[in-house]
Amino acid sequence: xxxxxxxxxxxxxxxxxxxxxxxxxxxxxxxxxxxxxxxxxxxxxxxxxxxxxxxxxxxxxxxxxxxxxxxxxxxxxxxxxxxxxxxxxxxxxxxxxxxxxxxxxxxxxxxxxxxxxxxxxxxxxxxxxxxxxxxxxxxxxxxxxxxxxxxxxxxxxxxxxxx
Amino acid sequence: xxxxxxxxxxxxxxxxxxxxxxxxxxxxxxxxxxxxxxxxxxxxxxxxxxxxxxxxxxxxxxxxxxxxxxxxxxxxxxxxxxxxxxxxxxxxxxxxxxxxxxxxxxxxxxxxxxxxxxxxxxxxxxxxxxxxxxxxxxxxxxxxxxxxxxxxxxxxxxxxxxxxxxxxxxxxxxxxxxxxxxxxxxxxxxxxxxxxxxxxxxxxxxxxxxxxxxx
Numbered sequence: 481x482x483x484x485x486x487x488x489x490x491x492x493x494x495x496x497x498x499x500x501x502x503x504x505x506x507x508x509x510x511x512x513x514x515x516x517x518x519x520x521x522x523x524x525x526x527x528x529x530x531x532x533x534x535x536x537x538x539x540x541x542x543x544x545x546x547x548x549x550x551x552x553x554x555x556x557x558x559x560x561x562x563x564x565x566x567x568x569x570x571x572x573x574x575x576x577x578x579x580x581x582x583x584x585x586x587x588x589x590x591x592x593x594x595x596x597x598x599x600x601x602x603x604x605x606x607x608x609x610x611x612x613x614x615x616x617x618x619x620x621x622x623x624x625x626x627x628x629x630x631x632x633x634x635x636x637x638x639x640x641x642x643x
Numbered sequence: 644x645x646x647x648x649x650x651x652x653x654x655x656x657x658x659x660x661x662x663x664x665x666x667x668x669x670x671x672x673x674x675x676x677x678x679x680x681x682x683x684x685x686x687x688x689x690x691x692x693x694x695x696x697x698x699x700x701x702x703x704x705x706x707x708x709x710x711x712x713x714x715x716x717x718x719x720x721x722x723x724x725x726x727x728x729x730x731x732x733x734x735x736x737x738x739x740x741x742x743x744x745x746x747x748x749x750x751x752x753x754x755x756x757x758x759x760x761x762x763x764x765x766x767x768x769x770x771x772x773x774x775x776x777x778x779x780x781x782x783x784x785x786x787x788x789x790x791x792x793x794x795x796x797x798x799x800x801x802x803x804x805x806x807x808x809x810x811x812x813x814x815x816x817x818x819x820x821x822x823x824x825x826x827x828x829x830x831x832x833x834x835x836x837x838x839x840x841x842x843x844x845x846x847x848x849x850x851x852x853x854x855x856x857x858x
Contacts, residue, residue: 490668498660519670524747531748541748548747548754555846580659583652590649597853600751606653619750620854636649 489529493522499607500546506591506599507550517553524549539609543617547600554596590639594632601628687742690735697732701725720782727775734768752854759847766818773814777807 493500500521504514524545532541591602597618604614611629615622708721738761745757780803792800 494666497664497666498657501660501664502656528746528748531746544750544754545748547751548749551751551755552758580652580655584656584659587649587652587656595849597751597755597849606650608650617751618853619752624855 489526493525496542499543503546503550503603505588506603507554507596509592513553517550520553521546521549537613537616540613540616543604543609547603547617551596551600590636593635593639598628598632601625602632605629605632687739690739694732694735697728701728701732704728714785716781716784716786720778723778724775724782727771731768731772734764734771738764738768752850756847756850759850763847770815770818773811773818776811776814777804780804780807 500518501514503521504517508514508517525542528541528545532538591599594602601614601618604617609617611622611625614625618625704721704725708718708725711721712718741757741761741764745754745761747754780800784800
């Protein structure tokens with residue numbers, strides 16, 4: 481993919497807005513940071529259009545950019561200059577109080593217990609990516625992915641059996 | 644909760660987002676329009692400028708050294724300055740190479756390792772550069788002058804040199820540890836979100852650990 485044309489790019493973001501939101505939610509605790517990260521990811525996707533190779537899997541490329549941006553963003557103590565003023569948000573969600581909300585909150589709290597690299601692995605696991613693709617996105621071996629997922633499951637079991 | 648339940652919640656979360664997540668096309672268009680944003684361009688220019696200035700400066704110091712090597716204070720200062728400058732230029736060249744090689748669409752462990760290395764290298768090079776400060780307070784001293792000088796000269800000269808040694812030690816320690824996130828250090832190291840040297844080093848170890856095959 482060369483630099484995407486505007487319509488194609490908008491369609492691409494529309495198609496992937498949920499994963500962008502989920503990544504932002506896993507790496508930022510407050511709404512302002514989430515918004516800023518969403519803008520940064522979208523900007524990086526636009527800017528990196530020329531790096532996509534046709535023979536490569538699109539989702540691998542997209543996850544790499546989104547997760548690299550999120551991890552770098554997370555590692556900064558303060559957010560840098562914002563692209564667009566926050567009077568309007570690029571991604572917004574209607575909040576509702578429900579049992580699902582509570583479950584999501586618990587799940588998010590569990591994900592937040594991991595460091596930024598393991599968090600990326602969990603996100604990819606939950607997105608039902610296979611070990612091969614997770615390994616390609618993260619730059620580690622497939623066997624390492626398997627081991628880390630087993631450990632994550634074990635941690636999950638221990639964490640919730642103590643409650 | 645088991646992994647299956649976690650996956651179910653994630654799917655429900657996804658379904659909820661499919662229903663309620665709204666994309667603001669107006670804002671999206673504004674982001675897409677801002678093609679030149681924060682980037683490493685300024686950092687590359689600064690480092691190139693420093694290398695271009697550093698080469699003739701080092702040559703000039705060596706030229707002076709050729710004629711004044713018998714002056715111990717000057718000779719020691721000049722040699723140390725050339726070593727520090729050379730170190731800084733090599734480090735800057737390596738940083739430029741890494742910056743140019745950073746591709747956010749590369750595997751996470753590779754990109755994060757490059758970014759963290761860059762972070763560590765920027766802080767480390769600044770710490771080393773500041774080591775030259777005390778040399779500027781002694782390079783002009785000539786041995787005969789020192790032998791003939793009175794107590795007042797010795798006291799003033801020692802105070803100035805000690806003050807610069809103190810400042811150097813203070814900068815060396817403070818750039819690397821607690822205050823690395825403060826505004827003045829960020830301004831000094833030309834970074835927009837400085838974390839401490841220690842934290843960056845720790846993250847580098849985490850990446851190494853993350854990449855290791857553990858069976």
